[in-house]
Amino acid sequence: MSFLNGIAASSGIAIAKAYRLVEPDLSFDRKTVENAEQEVERFQSALAESKGELEVIRDNAHKELGADKAAIFDAHLLVLSDPELISPIEDKIKTDKVNAESALKETADMFITMFEQMDNEYMKERAADIRDVTKRVLSHLLGVQIANPSMIAEEVIIIAEDLTPSDTAQLNRQFVKGFTTDIGGRTSHSAIMARSMEIPAVVGTKESTKQIKNGDLVIVDGLKGLVHINPTPEAIAEYKEEHRKFEDQKAEWAKLVNEKSVTADGHHVELAANIGTPKDLKGVVENGGEGIGLYRTEFLYMGRDQLPTEEEQFESYKAVLEGMGGKPVVVRTLDIGGDKELPYLNLPKEMNPFLGFRAIRLCLEEQDMFRTQLRALLRASTYGNLKIMFPMIATLDEFRQGKAILEEEKQKLISEGSQVADNIEIGIMVEIPSTAVMAEQFAKEVDFFSVGTNDLIQYTMAADRMNERVSYLYQPYNPAILRLVKMVIDAAHKEGKWAGMCGEMAGDETAIPLLLGLGLDEFSMSATSILKARSQISHLNKKDMEALAEKALHMNTAEEVVQAVKEAAKL
Numbered sequence: 001m002s003f004l005n006g007i008a009a010s011s012g013i014a015i016a017k018a019y020r021l022v023e024p025d026l027s028f029d030r031k032t033v034e035n036a037e038q039e040v041e042r043f044q045s046a047l048a049e050s051k052g053e054l055e056v057i058r059d060n061a062h063k064e065l066g067a068d069k070a071a072i073f074d075a076h077l078l079v080l081s082d083p084e085l086i087s088p089i090e091d092k093i094k095t096d097k098v099n100a101e102s103a104l105k106e107t108a109d110m111f112i113t114m115f116e117q118m119d120n121e122y123m124k125e126r127a128a129d130i131r132d133v134t135k136r137v138l139s140h141l142l143g144v145q146i147a148n149p150s151m152i153a154e155e156v157i158i159i160a161e162d163l164t165p166s167d168t169a170q171l172n173r174q175f176v177k178g179f180t181t182d183i184g185g186r187t188s189h190s191a192i193m194a195r196s197m198e199i200p201a202v203v204g205t206k207e208s209t210k211q212i213k214n215g216d217l218v219i220v221d222g223l224k225g226l227v228h229i230n231p232t233p234e235a236i237a238e239y240k241e242e243h244r245k246f247e248d249q250k251a252e253w254a255k256l257v258n259e260k261s262v263t264a265d266g267h268h269v270e271l272a273a274n275i276g277t278p279k280d281l282k283g284v285v286e287n288g289g290e291g292i293g294l295y296r297t298e299f300l301y302m303g304r305d306q307l308p309t310e311e312e313q314f315e316s317y318k319a320v321l322e323g324m325g326g327k328p329v330v331v332r333t334l335d336i337g338g339d340k341e342l343p344y345l346n347l348p349k350e351m352n353p354f355l356g357f358r359a360i361r362l363c364l365e366e367q368d369m370f371r372t373q374l375r376a377l378l379r380a381s382t383y384g385n386l387k388i389m390f391p392m393i394a395t396l397d398e399f400r401q402g403k404a405i406l407e408e409e410k411q412k413l414i415s416e417g418s419q420v421a422d423n424i425e426i427g428i429m430v431e432i433p434s435t436a437v438m439a440e441q442f443a444k445e446v447d448f449f450s451v452g453t454n455d456l457i458q459y460t461m462a463a464d465r466m467n468e469r470v471s472y473l474y475q476p477y478n479p480a481i482l483r484l485v486k487m488v489i490d491a492a493h494k495e496g497k498w499a500g501m502c503g504e505m506a507g508d509e510t511a512i513p514l515l516l517g518l519g520l521d522e523f524s525m526s527a528t529s530i531l532k533a534r535s536q537i538s539h540l541n542k543k544d545m546e547a548l549a550e551k552a553l554h555m556n557t558a559e560e561v562v563q564a565v566k567e568a569a570k571l
């Protein structure tokens with residue numbers, strides 16, 4: 001048995017066989033062949049195997065993911081039957097007397113380059129289909145297995161170098177019991193999604209894909225951040241016991257589902273949930289969320305090949321507002337960028353995507369896209385208690401521009417005869433240090449703040465939230481971060497506004513005592529953290545936490561702060 005250390009990204013324990021989701025090695029040499037006929041036959045049988053495999057994948061996708069996802073594989077099957085692609089490959093094998101791998105790759109590359117250069121979205125998509133299909137046929141020619149996650153039909157632990165948010169969204173919860181990755185941090189979006197999907201995960205192990213083979217038995221300990229490879233029967237028994245205790249604990253917390261979130265000395269705070277799609281609502285209700293503190297609307301735009309229409313967006317926003325039955329719902333406008341990409345926007349690659357053309361910066365420039373979203377939101381506003389929030393605000397001017405556009409769309413809708421709520425609060429995410437420092441000025445104009453510590457910490461400490469090598473600098477408890485959070489809360493209260501937090505820090509048991517003491521009004525977190533947080537808060541005394549926070553602000557290091565919290569909050 002061996003084990004790997006990583007970052008505990010999503011709590012819980014999972015035990016299952018490993019399923020590697022890694023890029024296969026499809027390298028080969030160009031060779032001449034003596035018997036071209038035989039080589040063509042080899043190519044044809046790889047083609048037939050690929051088709052058979054794709055048919056199974058398509059049927060599975062149809063069952064599990066719906067017709068639109070299945071259509072992708074129909075397109076791949078069409079490519080494999082297209083004589084315009086297949087004949088030139090066979091001709092090349094015969095005339096150039098080259099191995100099937102070379103004939104396939106060279107012909108496919110020629111078509112890919114040709115289609116990609118066309119100024120036509122449809123042809124660009126065909127290029128992507130050819131690239132995918134070529135990989136599959138090559139894998140059969142080379143006898144290399146490629147991962148087919150949609151065909152997983154038994155309980156597995158996914159082993160990957162990294163998972164993008166859209167990879168994560170496609171994991172089938174029924175079979176995927178946990179995952180572990182080489183890279184990533186606690187606030188990478190795949191980790192955040194794992195928490196809302198209640199899939200135990202350990203990220204940033206550096207070595208998972210090197211050490212774990214397909215079929216190895218793996219334990220993912222998402223509580224301690226450990227991954228055990230081929231554990232002993234004793235270790236398995238211990239972990240099963242650990243898993244049982246965790247489930248008992250959850251059953252205890254579940255008793256608080258209909259309770260308010262109140263400290264031992266009677267101070268009420270709001271515990272809200274972060275969601276990515278209307279599907280997450282079920283988890284919010286089951287975990288007793290008092291509202292939605294962050295609806296990450298960018299997931300509506302992902303896993304598809306064009307922008308969602310106003311109507312599609314309207315339906316999603318309406319579903320969330322109605323589903324929350326009048327409780328507050330803070331919807332964040334599109335925050336694309338960083339680790340959340342939208343390939344169909346064809347944005348140029350950037351050196352520093354987290355510091356680049358993203359979120360509100362993109363929306364203020366691509367106004368059609370922004371206005372469509374705002375219209376959908378405004379139209380949905382009459383179905384519940386909507387609050388709108390702009391992401392990545394760095395200057396007052398950005399906020400004013402965003403608000404002016406929102407106001408214009410509101411007036412247009414009203415003059416068209418649409419109903420729009422007239423009490424929509426408009427707030428901002430505080431993710432950029434300049435905004436925290438200028439919070440007093442912002443507080444005069446915004447209706448609320450929500451501190452996005454996932455980004456605020458990375459920008460304050462200059463430590464990439466995705467990079468496990470600098471994760472030691474990613475310090476939520478650093479007094480520098482606490483001081484910025486205090487500036488935001490104090491500025492809001494001075495103007496009679498409320499301050500929330502929707503970064504992962506809001507659901508962290510070491511941070512909660514400090515945030516209570518600093519006077520945070522709303523804590524928004526993964527739905528699965530709410531009940532535990534409610535239980536913790538019910539045992540804390542606001543007055544004591546104020547004294548703790550005051551001391552922490554003047555400490556020298558994050559370690560000193562953690563020590564003080566442990567003593568004061570009995571962790």
Ligand SMILES: C=C(OP(=O)(O)O)C(=O)O
Pocket residue numbers: 294296335431451452453454455456502503504
């Ligand atoms: C909540 C935040 O936004 P995201 O994690 O989507 O960047 C944040 O930055 O804290």
Ligand SMILES: [Mg+2]
Pocket residue numbers: 431452454455
């Ligand atoms: Mg952010």
